[in-house]
Amino acid sequence: MPEPVLALRGLVKRFGGLTATDGLTLEVRPGEVHALIGPNGAGKTTAIAQVTGEVAPDAGDVLLLGERVTRLSVAARARRGLARTFQVTRLLDDETAEGNAAMAVQARAGHAFRFLRDAARDPRLTGPAREALARVGLPPARWTIPAAALSHGERKALELAVALAARPRVLVLDEPMAGLGAGESPRMTEVLRGLKGAIPILLVEHDMDAVFALADRVSVLANGRLIATGTPAAIRADPAVRAAYLSEDEAA
Amino acid sequence: MRDLLRDERAWAAALILLAALLPAVAPLTDSPAAVPLATRIAILALAASSLNLILGHGGLVSFGHAAYVGLGAYAVGILHAHHLSGDPLLGLVPGTNDPLILLPAAVLAGGVGAAVIGALSLRTSGVGFIMITLAFAQMLFFLFVSLKAYGGDDGLAVRRVAPLLGLNLRDPATMLWLALGVLAAWLVLMDRIARSRFGRVIAGVRQGEGRMAALGVRTYPYKLAAFVIAGMGAALAGALLAIGTRFVSPEMMHWTRSGELMVMVILGGLGTLVGPVLGAAALVGLEDRLAGVTEHWQVVLGPVLVAVALFARGGIVGGLRRLAGWRRRVPVALPAGGPTPRGAAPDA
Secondary structure, three states, rough: OOOOOOEEEEEEEEOOOOOEEEEEEEEEEOOEEEEEEEEOOOOHHHHHHHOOOOOOEEEEEEEEEEEEEOOOHHHHHOOEEEEEEEEEEEOOEEEEEHHHHHHHHHHHHOOOOOOOOOOOHHHHHHHHHHHHHHHHHOOOOOOOOOOHOOOOHHHHHHHHHHHOOOOOOOOEEEEEOOOOOHHHHHHHHHHHHHOOOOOOOEEEEOOOOHHHHHOOEEEEEEEOEEEEEOOOHHHOOOHHHHHHHHHHHOOO | HHHHHHHHHHHHHHHHHHHHOOOHHHHHHHHHHHEHHHHHHHHHHHHHHHHHHHHHHOOOOOOOOHHHHHHHHHHHHHHHHHHHHHOOOOEOOOOOOOOOOOOHHHHHHHHHHHHHHHHHHHOOOOOHHEEEEEEHHHHHHHHHHHOOHHOOOOOEEEEOOOOOOOEOOOOHHHHHHHHHHHHHHHHHHHHHHHHHHHHHHHHHHHHHHHHHHOOOOOOOOHHHHHHHHHHHHHHHHHHHHHHHHHEEHHHOHHHHHHHHHHHHHHHHOOOOOOOHHHHHHHHHHHHHHHHOOOOOHHHHHHHHHHHHHHHHHHHHHHHHHHHHHHOOOOOOOOOOOOOOOOHHHOOO
16 A cells, blocks of 8 residues: 555544544545545534644644654645645735746745846746646636636636645645536536546545545545545445434434 | 836836936026925835835835834944044944945944844734834834933934045935935835745735745745845935934934834835835925925824825825726735726736
8 A cells, every 4th residue: 555645643633622623534645536525513624724734733643745744834834745725715816817826836946035037927937837727727818817806716726726836745625616606616626637646635525526526535524533434435325424414414 | 108107117217307307497496495305205215115015015014114214324323423533333343424334334234123123023913013013113212312422312413424426415416316316226126026036925925824824935034034125225215314414313213203104105005116205205295385384284184194095095006097097907905806807907
């Protein structure tokens, strides 16, 4: 078995009396799309925050490419090859789409103590940036538009382009389909399918069509605990998973 | 031609060239005070532009920028005082009245001061940052008030600064041209920085530290570098102010002076190139006009500023852009929702 690119080992996070993450162990293997699903309040967001470094776990470890990064900052993890998208998009709103992607290229290229050269005309930045924009299917006519003026769907696509422009070793996608229109979700699914095999992905998603279309393996979280991990077919058939989602339906 | 009108660099160059013609025009219109007034505007524009680097581009609300103006001015004042008395500063550094040494010394003083204050202040953010930069500036203010050896409250006269490369700085026209030349060079630097990789990181700090962290950028060193560059620009302005007015006093670092610099930047247009220049011209010009009418000129100034804040988002530059229908991308202070796609043209 190849070494996992991303591994969570016995992660625990408590907020007061609530155990949001309860002994979570999970692996993302090279080239795999690993989906993390679960009903609302299952602890997916808290789990992602511990992967990216925004929240420090009370116990357990996060390993990135075999290295223990549990105590490293968000930026330090990103420099080691972890890229992410946000559920609620976080972009540089005054920058153009191309500028946003170029910032990711620039961040990967090392320090930015370069004061005089026009970054917008630097092909070492714009080249890879445009490549990433094309890869997510954002039409060139939209590249020169400030991120603030893009539609929600375009912003979701741009976030993915920004993450790709960083040439990540692991990609964490936090609900890439959230809020997308009926025509946009399948397009995003196609873009993500194009990444399959090239970049290992940890995918947190509510859209089950997308999850079952993309995932090699699925892990199910309920009340902070992992209740099942397996192939999409196995997960579909798992009685514990059905129970977890059914109880949510009853509560609703 | 339209492109030229849209380009802020062209505007800045035109303004500076027009101001440089003042010494020839002023005697014809019998307004000899115009030249020193323009000099003051040019110097304060330099100070405001330096603040704009951190406040406008970086979104870092530094409320103590006059401190660095003061540090630059006192570097000139103190070295000059030691030149007069003949005994070296701290028994080590001989005094001087040579502007070729005074100006770099002032820039160095401002840079060191900003490095120390910035290193500590930038560990905070938001309101904490505003308060700590203000507190440091007030500390420096009271330090110089209590320094009786250098005049304390009364300040220092800077009477005999030597010619700069043969130019007599006591001549108002020469002083104006020096101030304009320095301002022009500074604006070129600011324009280059704003477009550079470094400038993009600083703009990224304003637009979202969370996003920058997710990209793997540790922003602290960049913020500190910007803070130091801003401090150096302000100190250069302070040195020119000291040489131009032949006087240095703690009043230059008073917190209300810091406030005025902020007003100039916001009034002119945050994060723009020519905005701080227009803001300085508007504030100093308004002050000059109104002070001639009533000593309570601030009563009039206040409502003007409120009106600008309410109705001219993006400051003077933002207002001009809307008036002219400029389609160039406005980095800050866009109306909510941002520009329409139609209104956003490529930068090239």
